[in-house]
Amino acid sequence: MPSGDIAGMTLALLHRLSEQAHEIGASFGAAPQEWEAVRTAFSAAMMSGDGVRSFTYILLLMMIGAGLEWFYWTYSYASLRVLLNTEPSSPRQSLLFGLRRFWITGFGLLLFAVAAIGSTSAFVWPPGVHDMVVTLTLTLVMFRFIVIVADIVLSPGTPQLRLVPLPDRTAFTSMAAVALFAAVGSVAWFVPALITRIAGTPNLAQALRIGLGTLIAVALLLACLFTRRNREDVLAGRRRGLLPKFPRSLASATVITVVYALWLFGYSAAAVILGALAIVIAVQASLRSVVFYFWRDKILPEEPPHDGRESEEHHDSVQQDLAPSIILPAVRLFVALIGIGVCALAVDVPLTALATSESPLARFSFRLLGVAALALLANVAWITVRTTIDYRLSTIDKVDEHEQPGPGARLLTLLPILRTTAATVITVMLVLSGLWTLGLEITPLLAGAGVVGLAFGFGAQSLVQDVITGIFYLAEDTFRVGEYIESGTSTKGTVERLTLRTVALRHHNGPLHFVPYGTLGTVRNTSRDWVIEKFNLPLPIEVDSEKVRKLIKRVGEEMLNDAELGPLIQQPLKGKLYRVEPGIKIFRCNFRTAPGNQFTVRAAAYKRIEVAMNAAGITYAGNLPLTRTLDPAGP
The missing domain is CATH 3.30.70.100 (Alpha-Beta Plaits)
Structure with missing residues (x-):
């Protein structure tokens, strides 16, 4: 890009920032006069007959909503009290209890919202009052919803039901902070737009929006700057010889400052995208610890009895280790899709419009999103296959060279090869699907790959012979891991591992021989039957x-x-x-x-x-x- 264009873009950006700053200053300058006008109009309205009637209607609405919710709690509080007083038997049961608490409390809030907002249609309101009542009710509902979710996650009064690893004092402090942010955020989300609609005071609305946004940004900055890393973790990292990490609080404060500056100077879409990206990265970084937190009693199971027999409880604990490894990539995919959806809403362009856009950059961005989604799906598939195979291998007893291989020897032989094959297939499918998603025609590639494969087959006949012969050896179950075999080339030993081309034989004197399948010839298996x-x-x-x-x-x-x-x-x-x-x-x-x-x-x-x-x-x-x-x- 020419230097003149860069200078022009910089000057244009500075000019826009200057205009936005003057606009903000003008809004704050005109806000007191607009506030005085709104206050005077509100006082006059409240002293009129319409104002008294509207106030009475509002009280009736709150009584209807609160009464219906009270009636609901009369019958449902017993179930909630049982949940609060029950000790969960495992972390996963505490998560189940949390979902049940959310259903019970959330349904009560839903009844209140439906009753209060639905009843507004039964009254005749003065101009603008109906809008104000619905908006304020939604503000209250949003605040209560955030508090309910935070109470379920933090559980300051019931530590046995807490869904995050926090001490009691931190849980109470975090709950108070969330309630404060919920109140300020709910007001900032609904009230400025309400003031603009019913009072026609855009300067006051903008001043209120900027003031509340600044309050939230300052509170977040203070929370980041005063949150220090655990000293014990720092000392443990030093003892292990790890390099000091970049302070997360400083990185978080930098992101908050940049997002706030973008939002303040009118780049709302960029602020939302950057904020969503930062939140997705932070959530992805902590997802592993969060998911495995609910399996903390199974990740490091107690040692089995020393009499050589594994108890049923220990077997169940090992079996549960498979679940978090499969759930984690699925949750990562879900979080990434939510981030993509938020970014699409921020730019206010449907995904279908991106696909049909005339802009090459827009189309390429949409295709990159498709490639990212394919990569996440491939990762989920690979993690599921790999974890399942690794878990199955971990449950098979190791082969003792002085004993006959058990029924699991065939699985020990085939599962590692199946894992390698699955990785290869998933990688090839991901590459081809990614190229097709980017708009590249893969038919010539497949044809070219066929020609190259044919030429490669003629040029490397011994390699192809080894691979095909190995497939037939494995299909016919000629030998397994742990068995002692003698090949036609007089090479003999215990089968230690198999690859796509060779078999590793450990001689009884110690040397390890790697024998291609094509040269094995007649195989004498001395470890079968008797x-x-x-x-x-x-x-x-x-x-x-x-x-x-x-x-x-x-x-x-x-x-x-x-x-x-x-x-x-x-x-x-x-x-x-x-x-x-x-x-x-x-x-x-x-x-x-x-x-x-x-x-x-x-x-x-x-x-x-x-x-x-x-x-x-x-x-x-x-x-x-x-x-x-x-x-x-x-x-």
């Missing part, structure tokens, strides 16, 4: 073979009846003469157990056989070592 463990006993040539066979069988029966070993054995220990060599007899022993349990059962079998042979006077042949073989396929 395994037969075999080992040899070298005994002297003169030993009685039948006696040894019965001895091994008796040991097998004892192990099968053992409280600890019995559940691990599927077929009992047996033995038979395997072969005869010069000077020795080789007896082959075998048993069947679940994969991973054979090591424990084999060690126990060695010990019991040794004890039984010593008792029978049988020794091993010379110093020959024991040998064993492992045959998962069968005897």
